Amino acid sequence: MLHKTNALFQQIYDDLCRKIEAGEWKENEKLPSIRKLADELGVHRLTVFKAYQLLKEHQKVYVKEKSGYYVKGELAISHHPIVAAYTQRNHLSEIHQVPAAYQFSVSLIDPNLLPNAYFSDYVKRVFDLYPKVLGTYASVQGDEELRTALANYFGTTHRFQVNSEELLVTSGSQQAIDLLAKIFIRPRDVVLVERPTYSSAMDTFRQHGAHIKSITIHPYGYDLDEVEHCMKVYKPRFFYTNPTFHNPTGYTVPPSQRKKLVALAEQYHCVIVEDDPFRDIYFYDAPPSPIFTYDTDGHVVYIRSFSKYVSPGLRIAVIACRMPLMKSLLTAKSLADNGTPLLNQKIFLHYFLSQRLQLHIAKLRTALWMRKEAMEKEMTQSDWYWEQPDGGLNLWVQLPTYVSMKTLLQKAHERSISFAPGRIFDVDGEFHSWIRLSYSYMNERELRTGIAQLIALTKPEIYV
Template identity: 50%
Template sequence: MEHNSSVHSNRRDRAAGSTSARANSRSGRSAEVPDGFMLPLANSSELAVELRIRIARGDWIEGEKLPSVRRMSEETGLHRLTVYKAYNRLKDEGLIESREKSGYYLTVPRRPAETGFGSVQRFRSPEQSDPESSGTESLEVPQPALLGELHSVECRYQFSQALIDPLLLPNSYLSEEAKHVFDLYPRVLGTYAPLQGDEELLNVLRRYMSETCGFVPEGQELLVTSGGQEAIHLTCEALVRPGDAVLIEQPSYSIAIEMFKHRNARLVPVDIHPDGYRMDEIEALMRRHRPVLFYLNPTFHNPTGWCVPAEQRKRLADLAETYNCILVEDDAFRDVYFDAPPPPPVYSYDTAGNTIYIRSFSKYVFPGLRIGCLAARADLMRRLLTAKARSTGGTPLLNQKVFAHQFQSERSRRHLHKLRTALQLRKEAMEKALEGSGWTWHSPQGGLNLWIKLPEGISPQRLLADALGSGSGEETISFVPGSFFDPEGRPDPHIRLSFSMLNERRIAEGVALLRAHAEKQGF
């Protein structure tokens, strides 16, 4: 259902790159990249992105000297002038400083309001920081660093986190269930879980998928992960090599975007619309770029909440087989629907084994347990298991046991039914609070978010900075600007408001305050 006005999609011309090395990515082995190793780069912009990632990851501490221009040139194969330009970009951003006849150093933070990643100042738009600025928006710090920082800012009205309000979860019941697990398995903390997952939980998940997804993973086709994020990481490690083309929705999950960028994949955006994809566009992109995979979130898509219809899911499975493209289907919100259940997963239509199906239960079934899983056919699963063995070696057994006993219970089914009702009421409260604002959105039938287009003239970045204020106080508000979800990091007129963390009264209060901030920009 569309609210206020139609929400258009922006079609953009995509530049084609070389595909000469793509076929090698299907050989079955992934390129293992140790921390600190620099993947092949093409220019100063790409090097600057890689350096920002390493800074955010903590490869250098404050005040530590970075590799010299000569050494970085040798490590990357780039010209010294290219390295110099990348370093100067970071210097202009305040991330590093140059010392005469000494080199470049990671900047030592002064006061939080002046420098450092822990600052609300990072969210200010250029026109707020510099009166002479032209007003063009720019987010130069890596998006995950900013997003994590945004989530950590203390706010009275938290619209940035797509998480369930802990008050909606049966916490006392989970506590009793955990105690019961210790009684049943007194040695549960004294052993590791099998690499592929605890057999009891695997059987629970097979029954669940048979009942709700229309397929049953056979034999060794199911792997337990520490949430959906680890499943995406394993897919990157197992399948993506530097230079591989990867199709990804526009907009898309920001963490997935950065994971693929960190593997130096060549991202090819695919527009998603309220009614799904343009299938002719996807086929043309597959034919042109020969991507190693397509990362998609077709069910109550993050951040938009849109749902791809069944006929397009069938067509996607056919295209994946035709063009030898692996579909990585991220299905984190399947159970969070408000009326009718969503269509079956793309995986259920795939007869050729070209789909990896990722499920996360962290959003709505006890986030602290961090339980997820992925399903894949045997040839893909072997590569994913190798990546799992190299990373965590297995998901904690205690978490698996507690989840298995809770998830299969009748109490869990009743909880999920009540949760859907509570979330629908919160969504409706947010939509009611937005009436008459001139902001536009399509009402989702599931998920945790509204994807809202702001009127022309309102800067999402400036609105966020105004709403955050000093980062403390009774009227601070957080949300996520649309640029966080753009695979190419471009400015976007949308914002994501999550309705899952606050009750109806506080949602109404927070939206009213946010609208007041927007009115100060002239609308």
Template identity: 50%
Template sequence: MKSEQTALYKQVHEYMLTRIQTGEWPKDKRLPSVRSLAELLGVHRLTILKAYQLLKEQGHVYAKDKTGYYRKDSDHISNISEEQPAIRSYIHNSHLSDIHREPVTYKFSASVVDPTLLPNRYLSQHAKEIFDKYPHLLGTYANVKGDEELITGMSAYFQKYDRLYIPEESIVITSGAQQGIDIIAKVFVQAHDYVLIESPTYSGAADIFANRGAKLIPVSITAAGFCLEEVEYFMKKYKPKLFYTNPTYQNPTGYTVPVEQRKQLAELAEKYQCIILEDDAFREIYFHKTPPPPIYSYDTGGYIIYLRSFCKYMAPGLRICAMVAHPSLMKWLIKGKALADNGTPLLSQKAFLFYLTSDRVRTHMEKLRIALQIRKEKMEEALRDHSFHWDSPGGGLNLWVRIDETMDKNKLKAMALENSISYVPGQICDPLERDIPYIRLSYSFLNEQDIRKGMHVLTSIYDSLLTDNMHK
């Protein structure tokens, strides 16, 4: 498969480049041979050769006839003073995090809810009540698995509002879904393992798997869901360790996988012994009808790990997520959680328990859904008179917008940032970082007035660039 080979080739190139830039591979000393690197990384020699050739084209290495490749001096990190330790880092860059750090006024890149729409005052008014009930709260570590009261409350919540029976022993509390994905990856994925991942996808998950050295196999998701024949073909051919999916109001597309496919995905997971990591971060943000039950609800073989995060729409600052799995997997996940932080902060768990079990939570969700639908419609109204294309989502926080294929994407992004506007380029949401003609616009963070102002500026920039293209 061409796209998979490209991903592997890029991973090998990055592995080699990191060692050059940190000085681990010294100047003018013969670099590891094609054969030795192929054996070390478990890949074909041609893959190593292609990576070396690219490094040569980029000016990082040079070749000597019959002796091999050597590093050029210019790539060594030279700005480290003698007083500083020459520390080497092997962590991959987080492109989404880089975008979020941009200091802009119109943050269409932020797939989070406007803080003014969250129950801040309610929680602050009842903070003393929480401390009165748990006077030793700040002096107590939480259980690694999670606070027992919160786990009981979550189990009851799932059964009451989702008609989903989840036994308490199947729940671990994590510090957000991101930590859950990271724990699962560290527990079950090693370098060169295959991982199926929907395309486009949540880039934070792709970054985690890339850091594990996984070989990513993109699985296309559309408004109709997945092509299950393709999913089964990949599972049979690659024997992946897991399949990462966000099937309900998917980030970035807003698509929802239909119920029939959810049942079949659970069957495929059991048939091919492939863990499905179901990231369910937007379940309660629906605008018309409630979404279908999670894939987890159809699991009979214990191959589905379910992440139910409440960060996006209840209390982002508390970072509470339920990681749900069969007991056969749970024993390993608890060990992974212990290594991560030895337990989510107890204060966060007790504060969230207070809110989750209150009558206020349902009122909040009803009002929040109305507010977000209004903001979505305001953004769609701003897009309509321009050459954009998108499928209007039934929930979630984002619009996945197709732009003109002739558009200079780098120039569009640069001009947007110059005008204090940020969005997520489609390339970041592609597991293989292909240059696709899409952008993700989030309507959840800004109020209606700021959406109107920011979108007016963005569409004006877009139209002017299109006009320039026509005149070339």
């Protein structure tokens, strides 16, 4: 049934999406012709044409010249009516679920590099200090002691002034991204992302019905004219950025651009969501200050995860933002989980404030740099292309164009090698000859062996 309130083509689009996801049309199956569907629905052909064009734009169908519209692969996941009703995707987590001996796909620190032995000391200390820690709910906004400590930390290390009321503790930055999507996005709202971008953020925005537009990130940052054009023309709800040791490319946006971005955000009333999980993982100089530092008017929301170098298992991240956005975030957070577990927050707090953490980060930087160097050295045996990152956990690598990603994925899987294909980081599903390789999860020996095997799988003779 078509409702009068929404544009007709959008209702047809929604209905077609639902049918594709429910498996009514299978992969590579042709959709009814525009004329047939228009007659069936009693609408103008142009209306159906617009719905089909939107499907194409959202990567749900592809077009065969002079033939029609066909369902793209991997969309119809389940034929079970209940499962199909809730079908969503998280491309990265699907890749991570496949076990592999050579793990290049997870952008996570090797657990052997984390101070696991010391964590038990902190757990014990927390139970001694707060014997009722498990007997109470955490506050929705997060533990006051932790927020005060983080506000001091941001003031001294990043020179941005926030008070504890302007901080919200979340269960990882994935939750922060999801909460922001919940409060900002309504179906068909435009969201700007970088191209390429962190794929789970894009999957989250899609899940909330966002129409995603992208801005290319280069080794030198953005083309600011492109940013201005997108803000002006598309009026996005926000621009999601990861400007420091960007995932997947490792690029860092220079300070001059950070300042100008804030000016553009103010001019076009576009919020900037700055996701900053890799800031402390630098190999040479410390990176430029966060974009948030330049904001005086509440146009930037800052997300800082501590998963990457403190502990992924504690799931501690924080959102810094100005009022009144915090009010909406608090409501969203209370509806999501009523607060991040207090025990995790207290363990994190005591470790975070310890001298041990500083020693750990310094050692971690060296260990990761050595791993990166080992991997790059092995990669010099290939004809792959990549830019050397100054920090972060990944290399963004271009393979020769003759390499078929489908074949490479299959062959790598057979040899228990995992990597993340470039297309999952792109709103248009392109970057077909690019892959993301993480150097953070395996030791140097494993990295070298895994890369040597992967190089062998990209030799031209395999693709003739």
